[in-house]
Amino acid sequence: MTTKEKEGLSAPKLQLKLLVDQHSNRVLFAEAGKEALDFLLGLLRIPLGLVVHLLTEEQIPGSFTSIYSSIQNLDESYLMLSDRDVLLKPRLPTVSLPLLEPDSPALATPPPKRYYRCSGTVHTCRGNPLYMTDVGGMPCPNCRQPMGTEMNFLEKPKVNSGKSGYVKGPITYLVMDDLSMMPMSTISAIALLKKFQLKDLSMLCEMTVEFGRKESLELLKASLQSKTVLTDVFVSEPLVDIDRLQTT
Ligand SMILES: [Zn+2]
Structure with missing residues (x-):
């Protein structure tokens, strides 16, 4: 089998x-x-x-x-x-x-992406960071310090959770x-x-x-x-x- x-x-x-x-x-x-x-x-x-x-x-x-x-x-x-x-x-x-x-475990849902902002202490970066990256440690375009402070990504709230698919039920088709x-x-x-x-x-x-x-x-x-x-x-x-x- x-x-x-x-x-x-x-x-x-x-x-x-x-x-x-x-x-x-x-x-x-x-x-x-x-x-x-x-x-x-x-x-x-x-x-x-x-x-x-x-x-x-x-x-x-x-x-x-x-x-x-x-x-x-x-x-x-x-x-x-x-x-x-x-x-x-x-x-x-x-x-x-x-x-x-698909049956391959490699095809399982990938882990959620992580996002980073500048870790520098320059006022413009610390108080009001303009840049965000998904490559941790990338130099900040503003102050060249590494971007290593992880940010929390807010996903779109799932409306109607529990409802999925394409057609309405319970209806017989x-x-x-x-x-x-x-x-x-x-x-x-x-x-x-x-x-x-x-x-x-x-x-x-x-x-x-x-x-x-x-x-x-x-x-x-x-x-x-x-x-x-x-x-x-x-x-x-x-x-x-x-x-x-x-x-x-
Ligand atoms: Zn910076």
Whole structure:
């Protein structure tokens, strides 16, 4: 078992309720809560370098793997980068995709920056310092004394702490097989059933599926290649134990 698979076991899981037509073996649509919506919308924020890092070469359409292996193989003497992982394992710009967080400890959140002002005793510097630096000990442009007095950085107060993600909850959303999404309402579900022109409603089956890291990677992969993502991941080759809640 790889490290990634081990992590997948402990990663948080998200839930989707699928309406499946057993006749055609396809997902008609899914009901999803805020957490699942946030995950799917968050896919838009994944840097391409991380997509290549997370998926295998065969799973990525186009030529990005060539760009990726080029920087992987380029001799250090050509690089201006001190750490090529900036390109090879870019960090997610958001914390709302914990299922796809890179696994390297080197990619953990960097410590907050430290800022310094002049330590000199010249009146203009002591009473009213004009300069600030993040390089401790740099000579002060005003009096040439080292800038070594640490300052306290005030961050923007976090409003609405505890609220994160992209869409509001608790609302149920409708996710189509091609991952288009909209708020759910009884009317739209009925309209959808009409649109699918189902002849045999007895073949409809409701399933609740959970997805963790492994299925998230499958979703990411399928979303790059397919318009029937939910069917591909959860019905065609089921990856997870599917709880059949009820058959309608
Ligand atoms: Zn100074």
